[in-house]
Amino acid sequence: MTEGAALAPPARHRARLLPRWIMAWPALAWWTFFFVIPLLWILLYSLGSKPAATEAGAVSLATLSFSNYGESLTGVFFKVFVITMRTAGLGTIIAALIGFPVAYAMALHVPARWRSMLVFLLILPYWTSFLLRTFAWRIILAPQGTLSDVLHSLGLIGGRLLILDTNAAVQLGIVYNYLPVMILPIYVALERIDKSLLRASMDLGAGPVRTFVQVTLPLAAPGLLGGLLLTFILAAGDYVVPTILGGTKGLMVGNLVATQILASQNLPLGAAMAVLLIGLLFLIVATVSALLWLARAIFRSSRGAPL
Amino acid sequence: MEINRLVLLAWLAAVFVFLFLPIVVIIIYSFNGGRNLYVWTEWSTHWYGAIFDNPRATSALAVSLQTAFFNAVIAVALGVPAGITLARRQGRWTGPYIALIFVILGIPELVSAIGQMIWMDRIGLFDGITRLSIGHSLFNIAVVALIVRARAEGLGEQLEQAAGDLGAPPWRAFKDITLPLMFPAVFAGLLLSFTFSFDDVIISLFVQRPGTSTFPIYILSSMKAGLKGDVAALAVLMLLASFVGVGFAATLLSRSGKGKTLGG
Numbered sequence: 001m002t003e004g005a006a007l008a009p010p011a012r013h014r015a016r017l018l019p020r021w022i023m024a025w026p027a028l029a030w031w032t033f034f035f036v037i038p039l040l041w042i043l044l045y046s047l048g049s050k051p052a053a054t055e056a057g058a059v060s061l062a063t064l065s066f067s068n069y070g071e072s073l074t075g076v077f078f079k080v081f082v083i084t085m086r087t088a089g090l091g092t093i094i095a096a097l098i099g100f101p102v103a104y105a106m107a108l109h110v111p112a113r114w115r116s117m118l119v120f121l122l123i124l125p126y127w128t129s130f131l132l133r134t135f136a137w138r139i140i141l142a143p144q145g146t147l148s149d150v151l152h153s154l155g156l157i158g159g160r161l162l163i164l165d166t167n168a169a170v171q172l173g174i175v176y177n178y179l180p181v182m183i184l185p186i187y188v189a190l191e192r193i194d195k196s197l198l199r200a201s202m203d204l205g206a207g208p209v210r211t212f213v214q215v216t217l218p219l220a221a222p223g224l225l226g227g228l229l230l231t232f233i234l235a236a237g238d239y240v241v242p243t244i245l246g247g248t249k250g251l252m253v254g255n256l257v258a259t260q261i262l263a264s265q266n267l268p269l270g271a272a273m274a275v276l277l278i279g280l281l282f283l284i285v286a287t288v289s290a291l292l293w294l295a296r297a298i299f300r301s302s303r304g305a306p307l
Numbered sequence: 308m309e310i311n312r313l314v315l316l317a318w319l320a321a322v323f324v325f326l327f328l329p330i331v332v333i334i335i336y337s338f339n340g341g342r343n344l345y346v347w348t349e350w351s352t353h354w355y356g357a358i359f360d361n362p363r364a365t366s367a368l369a370v371s372l373q374t375a376f377f378n379a380v381i382a383v384a385l386g387v388p389a390g391i392t393l394a395r396r397q398g399r400w401t402g403p404y405i406a407l408i409f410v411i412l413g414i415p416e417l418v419s420a421i422g423q424m425i426w427m428d429r430i431g432l433f434d435g436i437t438r439l440s441i442g443h444s445l446f447n448i449a450v451v452a453l454i455v456r457a458r459a460e461g462l463g464e465q466l467e468q469a470a471g472d473l474g475a476p477p478w479r480a481f482k483d484i485t486l487p488l489m490f491p492a493v494f495a496g497l498l499l500s501f502t503f504s505f506d507d508v509i510i511s512l513f514v515q516r517p518g519t520s521t522f523p524i525y526i527l528s529s530m531k532a533g534l535k536g537d538v539a540a541l542a543v544l545m546l547l548a549s550f551v552g553v554g555f556a557a558t559l560l561s562r563s564g565k566g567k568t569l570g571g
């Protein structure tokens with residue numbers, strides 16, 4: 001645009017009076033009205049209280065207080081918050097451990113003409129109903145199911161497979177559902193690596209392990225970080241997986257919020273829990289990013305070699 | 308080195324089997340003749356004939372299709388101009404604008420859903436399908452904007468400038484040059500918005516009104532009572548439809564990919 005202004009012949013039609021980005025306004029207006037304003041309302045509602053039986057409306061805003069936040073962080077609610085963060089955190093780590101070698105194999109060991117096919121296969125599950133894929137795990141994990149029989153006859157489990165309707169099944173469902181979200185960004189980062197860098201490292205005498213740690217891993221770091229953050233955020237806010245696979249023993253924050261709002265008619269408490277959830281996610285994401293930034297700064301200054 | 312490679316490829320294969328296992332299970336169990344999807348009794352194609360016999364399922368399907376359609380129209384109408392502008396008219400506004408897009412994509416759906424429920428109730432917006440379409444569109448506008456932006460950045464603006472130099476007014480350059488060039492991205496965005504909406508649970512759960520449940524909400528509520536084979540049969544048909552759709556979109560995108568040199 002700036003170079004165009006110098007070269008532009010006077011005949012060029014362009015409405016100079018209008019702001020240059022006016023075509024991006026309709027979307028911005030839509031988001032402001034239906035996304036930003038509603039978020040502010042959640043904040044306000046989280047400070048209200050459940051209306052008395054005689055009052056109309058879903059919330060009473062007569063007296064504002066932080067009591068809903070206090071209630072969210074006590075007793076069984078607090079326990080569910082801890083379980084949610086643990087399930088999401090552990091799920092993210094497991095997905096990374098399973099997913100990194102997959103992305104690595106796809107980017108460096110699979111012939112180029114097969115790669116787009118594999119990426120296609122990776123996102124294909126997302127074209128079938130998320131609900132039904134999760135429900136299928138109920139069939140697979142059922143105590144009377146085939147997997148249970150096989151594990152039992154192999155002597156790997158004593159009785160029946162009893163992980164359905166517990167946190168373990170939720171953990172499995174989370175890893176399953178978000179694995180492609182972990183693999184794709186890592187794959188994209190690894191695929192962009194100039195292979196001659198890896199050969200150069202080997203030629204200069206570094207072994208495969210050293211090449212991986214000092215060349216491949218730092219170059220894949222942005223993708224890995226993206227995958228970790230995305231998986232964690234999606235997993236922590238999940239509702240479908242714990243609802244279908246968790247029963248009453250595998251609850252997560254998503255279930256608590258939905259129950260408060262849709263069943264208990266306690267919108268203010270549900271709103272406060274939702275605000276706490278994003279607050280907590282923001283805090284964790286910010287802390288992890290800061291730590292990584294610090295680690296990279298230290299790594300750089302000690303090596304003296306800018307990457 | 309060769310052994311490493313084999314181990315990695317075996318791992319790759321195992322993970323893909325893991326990813327497709329539930330889908331295979333659903334396909335097999337859609338041929339389960341029993342009354343309960345969950346308990347295998349016998350092979351039968353019975354449920355494929357009974358797909359449209361359940362009025363609650365078909366009305367939920369109709370709601371889902373309408374919602375997905377209106378949502379995709381909104382997403383393309385607002386997302387395409389936003390995406391083109393993001394690529395072509397960069398300035399101080401671009402950074403915050405993209406930050407907002409990432410907030411919309413990254414925020415837990417649950418939080419966004421509660422906010423929309425509160426707000427739509429407050430402003431008195433009570434039509435079920437309108438609420439659902441708007442609720443789904445917020446995320447999908449952002450998706451379309453990002454896809455279109457990537458395409459517009461790859462193409463450059465020389466052709467439109469040439470059209471302008473040859474005397475075409477801006478709207479004509481947009482209609483005759485920009486839109487056809489953007490078509491693959493627009494189409495991919497349309498398809499994605501439609502799918503995301505069709506599969507959505509959380510936004511629908513909160514913003515829906517009595518009588519306008521979407522298909523996923525119907526599945527979720529009938530899970531407690533026990534699912535029947537008709538749901539699995541329908542899911543298999545939908546999978547086939549999306550195979551065709553994705554195949555079509557992929558051919559389209561790869562064909563236009565070859566023509567990319569046109570734009571420089």
